Amino acid sequence: MIVRSFQNLSPLSSNARKNCLASIFHARSGHPGGSLSVIDILMHLFHCELKRASQTRPQFTLSKGHAAPALYAVAAEVGLLHRSELMSLRKIGGLLQGHPHVGTTPWVGTSTGSLGQGLSTAVGMALGYKHQGINLPVYTVAGDGEMQEGQVWEAAMTAAHHKLENLCLIVDYNKLQSDDLNENIIGLEPLGNRWRAFNWNVLEVDGHCQEEIAKAIATFKSCLTRPTVIIAHTIKGKGVSYMEGAAAWHGSVTMSEEELATALRDLDVPEAEIGSYVDGSFFAGGD
Amino acid sequence: MLMARSLQVVIDMFTPNLIGTSGDSLREAFGKTLVKIADDFPNMVILDADIAGGTGTHHFRKSYPDRFFQFGIAEQNMMSSAGGMAATGLIPVVTTFAVFCLRAIEQARLSIAYSQRNVKIVGSHPGLDTGPDGASAQCLEDIAAFRAIPGMVVISPADPLEMALATAAIMRHVGPVYMRSGRSPAKRIFSEGHKFEIGKGCIVRDGTDLTIVACGAQVHRSLEAADLLQVRGISAQVVNMATIKPKRLALSS
Numbered sequence: 369m370i371v372r373s374f375q376n377l378s379p380l381s382s383n384a385r386k387n388c389l390a391s392i393f394h395a396r397s398g399h400p401g402g403s404l405s406v407i408d409i410l411m412h413l414f415h416c417e418l419k420r421a422s423q424t425r426p427q428f429t430l431s432k433g434h435a436a437p438a439l440y441a442v443a444a445e446v447g448l449l450h451r452s453e454l455m456s457l458r459k460i461g462g463l464l465q466g467h468p469h470v471g472t473t474p475w476v477g478t479s480t481g482s483l484g485q486g487l488s489t490a491v492g493m494a495l496g497y498k499h500q501g502i503n504l505p506v507y508t509v510a511g512d513g514e515m516q517e518g519q520v521w522e523a524a525m526t527a528a529h530h531k532l533e534n535l536c537l538i539v540d541y542n543k544l545q546s547d548d549l550n551e552n553i554i555g556l557e558p559l560g561n562r563w564r565a566f567n568w569n570v571l572e573v574d575g576h577c578q579e580e581i582a583k584a585i586a587t588f589k590s591c592l593t594r595p596t597v598i599i600a601h602t603i604k605g606k607g608v609s610y611m612e613g614a615a616a617w618h619g620s621v622t623m624s625e626e627e628l629a630t631a632l633r634d635l636d637v638p639e640a641e642i643g644s645y646v647d648g649s650f651f652a653g654g655d
Numbered sequence: 656m657l658m659a660r661s662l663q664v665v666i667d668m669f670t671p672n673l674i675g676t677s678g679d680s681l682r683e684a685f686g687k688t689l690v691k692i693a694d695d696f697p698n699m700v701i702l703d704a705d706i707a708g709g710t711g712t713h714h715f716r717k718s719y720p721d722r723f724f725q726f727g728i729a730e731q732n733m734m735s736s737a738g739g740m741a742a743t744g745l746i747p748v749v750t751t752f753a754v755f756c757l758r759a760i761e762q763a764r765l766s767i768a769y770s771q772r773n774v775k776i777v778g779s780h781p782g783l784d785t786g787p788d789g790a791s792a793q794c795l796e797d798i799a800a801f802r803a804i805p806g807m808v809v810i811s812p813a814d815p816l817e818m819a820l821a822t823a824a825i826m827r828h829v830g831p832v833y834m835r836s837g838r839s840p841a842k843r844i845f846s847e848g849h850k851f852e853i854g855k856g857c858i859v860r861d862g863t864d865l866t867i868v869a870c871g872a873q874v875h876r877s878l879e880a881a882d883l884l885q886v887r888g889i890s891a892q893v894v895n896m897a898t899i900k901p902k903r904l905a906l907s908s
Contacts, residue, residue, distance in 0.1 A: 429739075471771055478765075479765055488739065491739060492736030492737060492739020493740070496740040525729065
């Protein structure tokens with residue numbers, strides 16, 4: 369099982385990683401591990417698939433709501449949020465709650481943070497569009513630990529029964545949850561076969577490889593008979609040496625200045641710019 | 656639509672219209688009203704967890720099968736999915752027993768109320784009104800629990816006529832609603848001219864010594880209690896407070 373890797377990432381995802389970590393640092397709490405594992409997936413969805421996503425026709429839910437810092441950082445990269453808003457994360461009166469809220473970020477289809485519900489909501493959205501003859505795919509991203517929620521399998525049964533070919537679930541399979549490896553909490557394997565047994569179209573990809581994600585999304589769109597689950601194998605804490613593969617960085621954690629600086633160095637931020645992330649001046653003003 | 660209308664005529668010919676008559680239950684009134692108002696609310700869809708016969712929605716299923724969605728015995732998924740369907744512009748009516756609404760209350764809180772979705776939740780078999788099913792099917796907690804959710808309107812109509820009026824009223828209201836129906840035959844309290852308005856209670860019996868405030872099936876029982884008190888020389892006023900939340904203090908007589 370691969371729970372560590374360290375490699376260069378695409379520039380947009382790399383920016384999102386830096387900004388995501390800085391927002392968690394300034395919030396003094398948040399979930400960095402599962403944010404870094406899911407960020408390439410979210411970047412692909414928002415950059416390539418959800419460009420026309422709107423409040424009136426939502427197509428996305430973040431079922432693993434605790435990865436909100438990644439979602440917000442990605443949203444800032446694709447122009448859904450002003451970069452300066454990232455400094456409002458988890459602050460009283462701020463726009464960005466610790467978990468996504470449809471009331472303040474209407475481009476999510478539902479408020480999340482209680483695991484399992486974002487998938488069911490996406491099932492409802494897919495069913496709703498299908499019923500009204502509206503041809504729109506619906507995407508939802510869930511965590512691996514989330515598969516322990518019974519509601520996930522209620523949703524799995526329902527989506528397959530109603531043949532929701534317009535529904536795509538992506539599982540951020542970083543193998544770690546809050547306390548430990550999945551297999552030491554409640555094991556998920558054989559995860560792919562479980563979804564196959566529930567009559568879903570099952571694809572497995574490297575969740576940090578944009579080409580593999582794109583290929584899987586294309587396969588999802590060509591599957592016209594059943595819902596699709598993309599099991600994305602990822603690295604928890606991806607891109608930051610000391611966070612990779614460490615359950616301790618699941619969160620919610622407070623990052624020290626030194627920890628942020630080390631993480632930014634891992635992400636190739638020039639030494640001279642690190643201070644602007646630490647004091648927040650990087651996020652002030654226009655973007 | 657023509658097909659649906661002529662089908663409706665046939666159904667009406669063979670189905671006695673019991674709404675507002677003695678012996679009808681609130682769930683029957685609810686289910687039959689859904690059929691009557693279906694054309695007024697074309698975005699209304701009904702969600703069921705395999706107990707349509709118990710909640711009264713089998714009438715709607717028969718008349719509008721394409722707007723009736725089966726979720727199986729999986730209430731938590733049904734509740735969250737309703738929030739998702741509402742996000743696409745539909746007005747979902749989630750139906751199951753009151754105790755199973757309670758089972759999915761956290762989904763109602765997050766996926767519906769906090770997400771500001773226009774979903775109606777209607778629970779039958781409330782309180783002790785579960786027939787001989789026993790304590791596990793009873794639900795004493797639903798009104799208190801749903802009332803505590805911010806933004807949730809909570810309604811418990813008193814008789815079949817009021818149930819029919821309330822069913823149309825919650826569809827006109829934009830926002831999440833929890834409404835109780837009822838299993839047992841309900842006594843008729845109101846006559847045809849009765850008005851129902853969300854938030855407003857009404858005086859159903861005048862009295863000078865004390866006031867009984869009730870909702871749902873307890874309104875008729877309160878009227879019976881008032882009769883017993885009258886025998887003892889105590890004059891009891893009875894108020895039907897069909898809306899538990901939000902409440903307006905002014906009562907209509």
